[in-house]
Amino acid sequence: MSRRFRAPVVLPADPACSILRDAVVDVDDSGRITFCGPASGAPDLGGAFVTDLSGILLPGLVNTHAHSPMTLLRGMGGDLPLLRWLHEIIWPVEAKLQPSDVQTGMLLGSVEMLRHGVTMSAEMYFEGEQIVDAVLATGARVVIGPPIMDLPGMNWRTMLADIDKWIDADGLRFGPGDRIELGYGPHAAYTLPVEALRMTAESAAERGALVQIHVAEAALEDEKQRAEHGSVPKLLDEVGMLSGRTLAAHAVHLSDEDIALFAARGTGVAHCPGSNSKLASGIARLAELRAASVKVGLGTDGPASNDDLDLWEEIQLSTMLTRLATNDSTAMTGAQAFLLATRGGAEALGRDDIGALEAGRWADMVHVDLDDPAFAAGLDVPDEQLMANLVWAAGSRRVRDVWVAGEQVVGEGESLRVDRAKVQANVAEVSARLRG
Structure with a gap:
């Protein structure tokens, strides 16, 4: 089933580093992108499942x-x-x-x-x-x-x-x-x-x-x-x-x-x-x-x-x-x-199937939310200021959700597939042995 992700800001990572306002990314059932662009020009997907996001959607x-x-x-x-x-x-x-x-x-x-x-x-x-x-x-x-x-x-x-x-x-x-x-x-x-x-x-x-x-x-x-x-x-x-x-x-x-x-x-x-x-x-x-x-x-x-x-x-x-x-x-x-x-x-890496939100590429996507002082001015600022706030002020702090090939693997900032606390404990055990 096709899925649509809609966000107030989408960064497709095209060569011009465009900032799309009120935009969508459509993903097919194989996990590849079929459309990325303004919502006003998006194709009709019928009964596609829609995920509404609150912040910025960008490529992995x-x-x-x-x-x-x-x-x-x-x-x-x-x-x-x-x-x-x-x-x-x-x-x-x-x-x-x-x-x-x-x-x-x-x-x-x-x-x-x-x-x-x-x-x-x-x-x-x-x-x-x-x-x-x-x-x-x-x-x-x-x-x-x-x-x-x-x-x-x-x-x-x-x-x-x-x-x-x-x-x-x-x-x-x-x-x-x-x-x-x-x-x-x-x-x-x-x-x-x-x-x-x-x-x-x-x-x-x-x-x-x-x-x-x-x-x-x-x-x-x-x-x-x-x-x-x-x-x-x-x-x-x-x-x-x-x-x-x-x-x-x-x-x-x-x-x-x-x-x-x-x-x-x-x-x-x-x-x-x-x-x-x-x-x-x-x-x-x-x-x-x-x-x-x-x-x-x-x-x-x-x-x-x-x-x-x-x-x-x-x-x-x-x-x-x-x-x-x-x-x-x-x-x-x-x-x-x-x-x-x-x-x-x-x-x-010689890859043309990742790294951008474009039709034909894998839907590797990251949702950055706005609950941070870096975005206190909101999204209704000039494009240059928005990019500066993302790159210089927010960084990785507000990464909340991540998808790989259209499959969500991080939700609310945590892995949805691996117990991080357990993995950290295992690393601590191995590290102690290596120091011994």
């Missing part, structure tokens, strides 16, 4: 880079720089993880994101099957790139072969509403030999799969690769990785040449300003990336380096840091950053 946010099971490690080593943090704290603790621990951590991460209006996340983490089970339980959406690494106790050839087999068995997308997408997660150029990068690129290209890879996150991480190949983007291009669907996470230390290469190849970038700032990795060149028409989305990174999964904070940080980096308060607007978190994130 797209988190383009996360390691969400790391809710288990939140707060560990939080005052160390990236490479020390990885080698001294994170990797030793992760070696103690059991498969069920990953599912527990992902359950909490997925619930946390949904409560913030994040319906899709691009995950790079171990135990992919456990991550899939957790996301199907919460009702969210995920693209999982199981990591491929060349470290003691890890065989990159086996890890690559396992992903190949999984995709060949289950396909790229599956689950209700295509909630699950499989891909590849080569960790970084500095943790893999060139042969591994080349073979991963070939496997992904053969299957049309997304490759997620950390690129130029910290200034000193890839000195060897830069000396031998000029830059990590050049190395990835040499092995064919930039010829397919590729998402470069962080991409902080890029040259003009690197940016032009990403633009020419259609490479996506996951911009993670919160994590980059906390680890002092640097300020990514977002203004230059956007000027070159590189496809950029926003990411939280892991909840052990950020330390939350609130993409609204990344919207604010991306805007503020760009203004500071350019010494120009007009270099980035709140509306432009909002698009990075929605439509832009989908484009960076």
Whole structure:
């Protein structure tokens, strides 16, 4: 049965970042949008069920880079720089993880994101099957790139072969509403030999799969690769990785040449300003990336380096840091950053079925209510002021209801499918064991 959602304000996340007044979103029984526009021009749906909302309806946010099971490690080593943090704290603790621990951590991460209006996340983490089970339980959406690494106790050839087999068995997308997408997660150029990068690129290209890879996150991480190949983007291009669907996470230390290469190849970038700032990795060149028409989305990174999964904070940080980096308060607007978190994130992932409220896309939707000082002036204000109040003042605080593929998964700010208190207790138990 078709359903109609009506709200005084709808943000479709079209390229112009339009604000529709008294508008509707129609959803068919498969969970896809059939119409989004002013109520006055909406088609007659006969006896369709109508949901009247009191505030703002917008697309589910797209988190383009996360390691969400790391809710288990939140707060560990939080005052160390990236490479020390990885080698001294994170990797030793992760070696103690059991498969069920990953599912527990992902359950909490997925619930946390949904409560913030994040319906899709691009995950790079171990135990992919456990991550899939957790996301199907919460009702969210995920693209999982199981990591491929060349470290003691890890065989990159086996890890690559396992992903190949999984995709060949289950396909790229599956689950209700295509909630699950499989891909590849080569960790970084500095943790893999060139042969591994080349073979991963070939496997992904053969299957049309997304490759997620950390690129130029910290200034000193890839000195060897830069000396031998000029830059990590050049190395990835040499092995064919930039010829397919590729998402470069962080991409902080890029040259003009690197940016032009990403633009020419259609490479996506996951911009993670919160994590980059906390680890002092640097300020990514977002203004230059956007000027070159590189496809950029926003990411939280892991909840052990950020330390939350609130993409609204990344919207604010991306805007503020760009203004500071350019010494120009007009270099980035709140509306432009909002698009990075929605439509832009989908484009960076190579997806045209999420990230906006448009006919044919999945009905991943977020209802923000008005019971907050941020909206004391109400909705009857100029469009620019309304967007400012949403992005700068309200953020995730008033996310009340969330739908994924037309199915409600959050109501009144809480998960409708998972007992959050129980999941939090389970995370506390696992975290205590890992610290022991």
